[in-house]
Amino acid sequence: MARGAAFVAGATGYTGRAVVERLVADGFEAVAHVRPDSSRLASERERFAAVGAKVDTTSWDEAAMTETLRKLAPVAVFALLGTTRAREKREGKEPGAAGYEAVDYGLTALLLRAAKASGVRPRYIYLSAAGAREGASAYMAVRARIERELAASGLPWYAARPAFISGPDREEKRTGEHLMSGLLDGVLKVAGRRARDRWASMDAPTLARGLVRLVTDPTPDRVVAADELRRDS
Numbered sequence: 227m228a229r230g231a232a233f234v235a236g237a238t239g240y241t242g243r244a245v246v247e248r249l250v251a252d253g254f255e256a257v258a259h260v261r262p263d264s265s266r267l268a269s270e271r272e273r274f275a276a277v278g279a280k281v282d283t284t285s286w287d288e289a290a291m292t293e294t295l296r297k298l299a300p301v302a303v304f305a306l307l308g309t310t311r312a313r314e315k316r317e318g319k320e321p322g323a324a325g326y327e328a329v330d331y332g333l334t335a336l337l338l339r340a341a342k343a344s345g346v347r348p349r350y351i352y353l354s355a356a357g358a359r360e361g362a363s364a365y366m367a368v369r370a371r372i373e374r375e376l377a378a379s380g381l382p383w384y385a386a387r388p389a390f391i392s393g394p395d396r397e398e399k400r401t402g403e404h405l406m407s408g409l410l411d412g413v414l415k416v417a418g419r420r421a422r423d424r425w426a427s428m429d430a431p432t433l434a435r436g437l438v439r440l441v442t443d444p445t446p447d448r449v450v451a452a453d454e455l456r457r458d459s
Contacts, residue, residue, distance in 0.1 A: 229252070229253045229254050229255075229301070230254060230255065230300070230301035230302075231254070231255040231256075231257055231298050231299065231300040231301065232249050232254045232255065232256055232257065232300050232301060232302045232303075232304065232438075232441065233257045233259065233282070233294075233295065233298060233300040233302070233303045233304065233348070234246050234249070234256060234257065234258050234259060234304045234306065235259045235303070235304065235305055235306060235307055235333070235334075235337050236259075236304070236305065236306030236307040236308065236353070237258035237259050237260065237274070237306070238258075238260060238264070238266070238270055239306060239308065240391065240430050241306050241353060241391060241430050241433055241434065241437075242258070242304075242306045243273075243430070244430035244431050244433065244434035245304055245306065245434045245437055245438060246258045246274060246277065246279045247277050247279075247431075248431070248434040248435055248437075248438045249279070249438055250277055250278045250279055252438055254301075254438075254441070255280070256274075256278070256279040257279070257280045257281075257282050257298060257300070258270070258274045258279050258280065258281050258282070259281075259282050259283075259284065260274075260281055260282070260283055261283070261285075261286070262283040262284075262285055282294060282298075286333055286336065288336050288339060288340055288343075291336065291337060291340035292339075292340040292343045292344050293344075294340075295340055295341055295344035295348070296344040296345065296346060299344075299346045299348075300346065300348045301348055301349065301441060302348050302349040302350075302440075302441045303337065303341050303348045303349070303350050303351065304351045304353075304437065305334045305337055305338070305350065305351065305352045305353065305372075306353045307329055307330060307333050307334050307337075307353075308329065308330050308353070309325040309326065309328075309329040309330060326364045326365055326368045327364075327368065330365070330368045330369070330372075331368040331371060331372060334352065334372050335372065335375060338350060338372075338375060338376065338379055338381075341381060342379055342380065342381055347381060347382070348381070348382075349382045349384070349440070349441060349446060350376060350379070350381045350382070350383045350384070351383070351384045351386065351437055351440050351441070352372060352373070352376060352383065352384065352385050352386065353386050353388075353437070354369040354372070354373055354385040354386060354387050354449070355369050355387055355388070355389075356387045356451070356452060357387075358370045358373060358385075358387060369385075372385075373385045373449070377447070382446035382447060383446060383447055384440045384443070384446060384447075384448065384449075384450050385448075385449045385450065386433075386436070386437055386440070386450045386455055387449055387450065387451055387452065388428050388433055388452045388455055389426065389427060389428070389452055390427035390428070391427065391428055391429070391430065391433060392427045392428075392429065426452075428452060428455065428456055432455075432456055433455060433456075436450075436454065436455030436456060436457065437455065
């Protein structure tokens with residue numbers, strides 16, 4: 227018997243796919259959100275069906291998303307949304323702060339409002355980043371802004387802060403990020419275990435295990451650092 231439904235926004239990304247698979251493995255009814263206008267909708271349906279997950283194609287409209295969450299009544303909503311400079315270039319958009327504002331902030335905030343308005347009070351599990359703070363880069367500032375809104379939302383929430391997310395199974399290549407994580411991991415090999423646990427890169431299956439564990443964690447309303455996310459149990 228399923229342990230309840232979990233809604234995953236950003237399900238088609240590297241971390242999102244792993245979270246969906248982990249939810250299914252742990253006995254949850256995983257609902258993977260895919261944009262209704264996605265060119266890969268048919269293939270994504272097949273991919274998620276193959277691992278035992280459902281697909282939701284609610285448009286990014288606040289009223290529609292609120293109604294979907296009200297009907298689904300999930301125990302948790304995973305906000306794993308994010309854009310990249312490479313993706314924006316492929317779609318003919320100007321890369322940079324505008325994309326972070328529209329996707330990383332805009333859609334995440336819309337989903338948060340919908341979760342709150344649904345009346346269901348799901349746990350809102352947000353994929354933030356180590357170093358998130360106001361006044362930093364556009365990428366980090368958006369994450370700090372969302373964390374502030376989470377704390378004021380009235381929902382039980384978690385802001386997960388891994389460092390680099392990387393692995394050989396990543397379909398979307400981020401060359402700069404891969405190089406940076408490799409250099410950092412090399413330096414951390416000679417550092418203490420505490421520093422490695424906090425700052426070393428993490429692959430999607432490891433991160434997914436830590437994120438899904440938060441669905442039943444007894445202490446919500448907090449930031450979760452990488453060392454806790456990578457914990458084995």
